Amino acid sequence: MPADKNHRVKDIDTLKALGHPLRIKLYRALFMAGTATASQLADKVDEAVSLVSYHLRKLSAHGVIEEAEPGSGDGRERWWRPVSTTLSTRDEDWRDAPERAAVHTAVSRVYARQWSEMYQEYLDLKETWSDEWRGASFSSEFLFTLTAGELQEFGRDLDELAAKWRERGTTAREAGETQGRENVVLHVNGFPFRT
CATH class of the missing domain: 1.10.10.10 (Winged helix-like DNA-binding domain superfamily/Winged helix DNA-binding domain)
Structure with a gap:
């Protein structure tokens, strides 16, 4: 990888x-x-x-x-x-x-x-x-009131968090720790909407 x-x-x-x-x-x-x-x-x-x-x-x-x-x-x-x-x-x-x-x-x-x-x-x-x-x-839906800059910062924070967990899983798999480990997907979208 x-x-x-x-x-x-x-x-x-x-x-x-x-x-x-x-x-x-x-x-x-x-x-x-x-x-x-x-x-x-x-x-x-x-x-x-x-x-x-x-x-x-x-x-x-x-x-x-x-x-x-x-x-x-x-x-x-x-x-x-x-x-x-x-x-x-x-x-x-x-x-x-x-x-x-x-x-x-x-x-x-x-x-x-x-x-x-x-x-x-x-x-x-x-x-x-x-x-x-x-x-x-x-499965969650979170609703916020943010500025465009705050949404962008939130996205960067999510990227960092995802990278941390991806690395954790990759390191464990490479070390042979496969018991109970499955592929996991996380789909996240952040976008403005009007009600």
């Missing part, structure tokens, strides 16, 4: 590459695995290896993933890894032209749909998780 590093996407071609629903799923699966081959990822996303290979090469061409040191196996398959621990976009990077802003919004909608689908899948399968995991899971 790469050192804690944010890859802030600012170019339109990379954004478009990341806007493909299967590529988003592949990136998530690769991130959680640390390193993986196209075959391993194809099993996780239930797609053909040839299709997965194609999309991995596209992600690599845009600097989102890179080849990794070969893991187990016979050495004929390529191993991949993410280049950063965080992918992000900022609205300010897309305001310069209406077509750039439209692409950013469209890609953001793809991510929002997948976030919703992930949570709905959890809800559909909730009874398959232990009482401990169901008790640890949460």
Whole structure:
């Protein structure tokens, strides 16, 4: 896994590459695995290896993933890894032209749909998780009155907190402490609204 590093996407071609629903799923699966081959990822996303290979090469061409040191196996398959621990976009990077802003919004909608689908899948399968995991899971809505600067500061605080917990989990996994450890997703959006 790469050192804690944010890859802030600012170019339109990379954004478009990341806007493909299967590529988003592949990136998530690769991130959680640390390193993986196209075959391993194809099993996780239930797609053909040839299709997965194609999309991995596209992600690599845009600097989102890179080849990794070969893991187990016979050495004929390529191993991949993410280049950063965080992918992000900022609205300010897309305001310069209406077509750039439209692409950013469209890609953001793809991510929002997948976030919703992930949570709905959890809800559909909730009874398959232990009482401990169901008790640890949460869904919250917090309402604030903030300035734009305060919301930005709040976002930075959340980034720092997430980095702390990501590092804790990564360190434990690398130390072989895998008992009771599961992949966890946290989706957070902070935005203004009017009532």
